[in-house]
Amino acid sequence: MRSSPESDAAPVIARPTAPWLTPLCDAWRPRQRALLAQQVQLARIAAPTGNEAARGDAVLRRLARLPHLTVGRDHVGNVWATATPAAGHGRPHAAPLACFAHLDSVLAPSPDAPIRCDGVLAQGAGIGDNGRGLAALVALAHALGDPSVQARLTRPVHLVATVGEEGEGDLRGVRAWCDAHPAPLHAAIAIDGPGDEHIVHQAVGSLRLRIAMHGRGGHSWAHAGAPNPLHALSTFVAQATARDRGILASLARSTRGRAALTVTRMHGGESLTGIPMHAHVDIDCRAVDTTLLPRLEQALTHLAHAVAAAESPDNGLSALRVDVVRLGHRPAGGIDVAHPLVAAAQHATAAVGRTPRSAAASSDANVPLARGIPAIALGAGGRGGGAHTAAEWYDDSESHVGFERLLRLVASLATQPIGRDA
Numbered sequence: 001m002r003s004s005p006e007s008d009a010a011p012v013i014a015r016p017t018a019p020w021l022t023p024l025c026d027a028w029r030p031r032q033r034a035l036l037a038q039q040v041q042l043a044r045i046a047a048p049t050g051n052e053a054a055r056g057d058a059v060l061r062r063l064a065r066l067p068h069l070t071v072g073r074d075h076v077g078n079v080w081a082t083a084t085p086a087a088g089h090g091r092p093h094a095a096p097l098a099c100f101a102h103l104d105s106v107l108a109p110s111p112d113a114p115i116r117c118d119g120v121l122a123q124g125a126g127i128g129d130n131g132r133g134l135a136a137l138v139a140l141a142h143a144l145g146d147p148s149v150q151a152r153l154t155r156p157v158h159l160v161a162t163v164g165e166e167g168e169g170d171l172r173g174v175r176a177w178c179d180a181h182p183a184p185l186h187a188a189i190a191i192d193g194p195g196d197e198h199i200v201h202q203a204v205g206s207l208r209l210r211i212a213m214h215g216r217g218g219h220s221w222a223h224a225g226a227p228n229p230l231h232a233l234s235t236f237v238a239q240a241t242a243r244d245r246g247i248l249a250s251l252a253r254s255t256r257g258r259a260a261l262t263v264t265r266m267h268g269g270e271s272l273t274g275i276p277m278h279a280h281v282d283i284d285c286r287a288v289d290t291t292l293l294p295r296l297e298q299a300l301t302h303l304a305h306a307v308a309a310a311e312s313p314d315n316g317l318s319a320l321r322v323d324v325v326r327l328g329h330r331p332a333g334g335i336d337v338a339h340p341l342v343a344a345a346q347h348a349t350a351a352v353g354r355t356p357r358s359a360a361a362s363s364d365a366n367v368p369l370a371r372g373i374p375a376i377a378l379g380a381g382g383r384g385g386g387a388h389t390a391a392e393w394y395d396d397s398e399s400h401v402g403f404e405r406l407l408r409l410v411a412s413l414a415t416q417p418i419g420r421d422a
């Protein structure tokens, strides 16, 4: 590649501060309360991971009203909309931009814990993560139809509401979408939750393990002392997480907090008065450096077998059996802070008067990043907290700031002059 800035092969930097973007963004400023109303409506439709169909229907209905888009739903339930450059403008076959917002939430609203909204404050499971991202995705779909964008569109833009982003979903929606679109993307943006400063360009990888132990069980008095999967798993958890010398402690020392190991669930036993036959613990391991994850899996597996052996009698007849099952594995990846996509996001953040901050997180951006596609994750404006709990809250006070940042970035990438490398 030649290095002259005049060369058509030189990397073309998106310009999120281009003057034509200001009237486009100003038009969205008074529409923020309507956007909040959309957010609340979407969040009120329960969509726990694996059951996103009803919320997907609602997003699809909203997108289908927009004549400048082609829309549809794929075989896993992702809802998509595509804006294509008009004939004579742009390049319909240029590398596309993809924006993802996940449909699912960890917890669903319920009659006991509904989504509430009072003025600019809203509360309830999934109101921000990812009610905010979905409402912003639909608003972006509208904005792409603005004549100022339509006249400048240089590449296709895919807007995708994905299934299965949270927990057990294991990013299955974004994986399926990327599998079905093997041609290179120009860039991908995951729109996830509130926020107007952070730019996630490091994907945190994760490994979710279930460590199960099985024995012959028995009567709690007649067979007292027989191998007990719950006792053994308790010992396993205590040893793995011991503050001074466990796997968790050595992980914290060696990674300075860039990795985490969390025991998230424990289940076991069949009756109040019997020695259990089955028990398991679930463990969520996360790290930016993915080489750590297989090493953690090995260390945990080794410890589980050692503890089960120590808990079992010498004759081996009633020895505890150990199963280690991967419940999920999210790839990690990242792009440098100096990458043109991150630089464009930083410019967009500064353009709305906020301070860009680099971050690492787990999102739909993990999959494109792990496949070598430039990708980031951004919040969609407003402030929030308590994600993944029933007490999740969202404050819409200055939401136009974050939405404007997103709109500037997406519109500038979608209308960026295309060099030969595009």
Ligand SMILES: [Zn+2]
Binding pocket: 102, 129, 130, 165, 192, 193
């Ligand atoms: Zn999320």
